[in-house]
Amino acid sequence: MANDKSGRKKKNPIVTILAVIVILIGSAFGVWELGDFLPSDTTTPTTENGSPNTEQATKPEVLVDGALTVIMIDVGQADSFLLIQDGKTALIDCGTRYDGDEILAFLNSMNITKLDYVFGTHPHDDHMGGMQEVIQGIEVGKLIVPDVEKGKVTSNWYKSLEKAYVNFDVVRPKVGDVYKLGDATMTVLGPIDTTPSNINNYSTILMVSFGEMDILFTGDAETSLEKDLINSGVNLDAEILKIGHHGSDTSSSDAFLDAVSPEYGLLSTAIGNKHDHPIGEIMDKYEKRGIEIYRTDQSGTVTLTVTATDVEFSCEPGDYRDGIEMAKEEGKWWLVIWV
């Protein structure tokens, strides 16, 4: 989620200073609590206590026999998807470094004691920050993470995660690799360029296929990787698309949406995130194409029950409001003007 400068507005420092003064005065007079004004990014709390909003999830008490269950876990401005088919499990991304415990608790609540696969799409905090806690807290079959050039990611959490890799037989994703998840398959389609300059374009691209249904997971892939995928000639057609990069305008190019032609989009983002995701022009694209979108900032955790020919969602589709509209209308207008 870094490197998306084009998705940001220019912030006026005077407006910001005025906002800070208003906030401090308001706090002094008890109009609001200072803590309400903490900036939001990967740490955006989605419940009052700051934990991922998994409570309101429509957790499948009983998984539908024979179906593929996909759970978009609400980890705020981050990604984490749990897939279950015929007792086999896969986790694609692990939220931020503040989400690992909550994800483990969520898995525990579903009586999941082993993850057959854990994928980290790319080493940004909002995708792999929670990975160390997850892989150290539950039995893991295969750990599949990108082979990022040494020294390219310098964050402490990542260095610590890399050290934890020694206890695992780490697998590096390669285009064409296929992993079985019960009767579903997970096929690696990208990245095509294995040493991109932008970390987002290291994102592992996974096509999950079950019967006639396909779900495309894209991490934070930006338009250059979308273009590489199109040029590779691989079939990108999918009924369900994980909307790239939290709805940033770095992703969801027209050519890519043409190639995937999804009926449904999955959007994982938080109200009041500092990038203003999702971006309005991107939401317009999905609306104009008639693609129903399901979003964690509106519905919390979302469960998909995928059969061989269809999909059922645990909630109604969301609307196409962008990040700024969401923040304003949900009473978090101050986050829009935050630096």
Ligand SMILES: [Zn+2]
């Ligand atoms: Zn991200």
